[in-house]
Amino acid sequence: MNFWLSEESASAIAAHAIQMSPHEACGLVAGQEAGRADLVIPIPNKAADPRHYFEMEQAALVRAMFDIEQRGLALTGIYHSHPHGDPIPSQTDIRQAYYPDVVSIIVSLKGEPPRLAAWWIRANQVDAVPLVIGPTPPAVSTPEWTKSHRWAIVISAILAVIVMIVISLSLLPPAPKIP
Numbered sequence: 001m002n003f004w005l006s007e008e009s010a011s012a013i014a015a016h017a018i019q020m021s022p023h024e025a026c027g028l029v030a031g032q033e034a035g036r037a038d039l040v041i042p043i044p045n046k047a048a049d050p051r052h053y054f055e056m057e058q059a060a061l062v063r064a065m066f067d068i069e070q071r072g073l074a075l076t077g078i079y080h081s082h083p084h085g086d087p088i089p090s091q092t093d094i095r096q097a098y099y100p101d102v103v104s105i106i107v108s109l110k111g112e113p114p115r116l117a118a119w120w121i122r123a124n125q126v127d128a129v130p131l132v133i134g135p136t137p138p139a140v141s142t143p144e145w146t147k148s149h150r151w152a153i154v155i156s157a158i159l160a161v162i163v164m165i166v167i168s169l170s171l172l173p174p175a176p177k178i179p
């Protein structure tokens with residue numbers, strides 16, 4: 001699976017990293033569906049040692065989650081910066097990946113220009129996610145039949161319920177005769 005970032009989102013993450021350097025910057029990315037970032041929300045880093053770690057400020061994190069919800073988006077990724085390192089998850093990043101269903105985006109300020117990389121960190125396993133930065137998301141594989149497929153599932157579910165009602169009615173014992 002690829003992860004798509006709009007050019008605005010990618011430069012917003014890089015700009016936040018540069019602004020916070022030499023501290024690590026962190027924040028959330030949200031999208032209309034999994035695998036894409038339509039919105040970047042910077043979150044203050046309140047780690048005791050912000051040059052080497054990040055810890056998102058709780059209140060800002062909750063506000064950001066509400067904001068994402070209100071916009072009808074989903075949390076799709078978490079980003080942070082490595083002011084001096086490569087965009088590769090550290091041992092701490094792997095240990096502290098609390099959200100297994102979102103992509104970890106790391107922006108490195110080592111060298112010019114900033115480099116972004118995305119990773120799945122799940123159960124201590126790290127897999128690179130190809131990052132696509134461009135004006136429009138890559139064609140999502142939602143062919144037309146998906147819609148009719150969904151309808152077919154709904155209709156067959158309704159039919160199944162009707163059949164069950166008919167069967168259970170036919171299995172009812174006859175009404176007792178009232179003398």
Ligand SMILES: [Zn+2]
Pocket residue numbers: 080081082089090093106
């Ligand atoms: Zn890190």
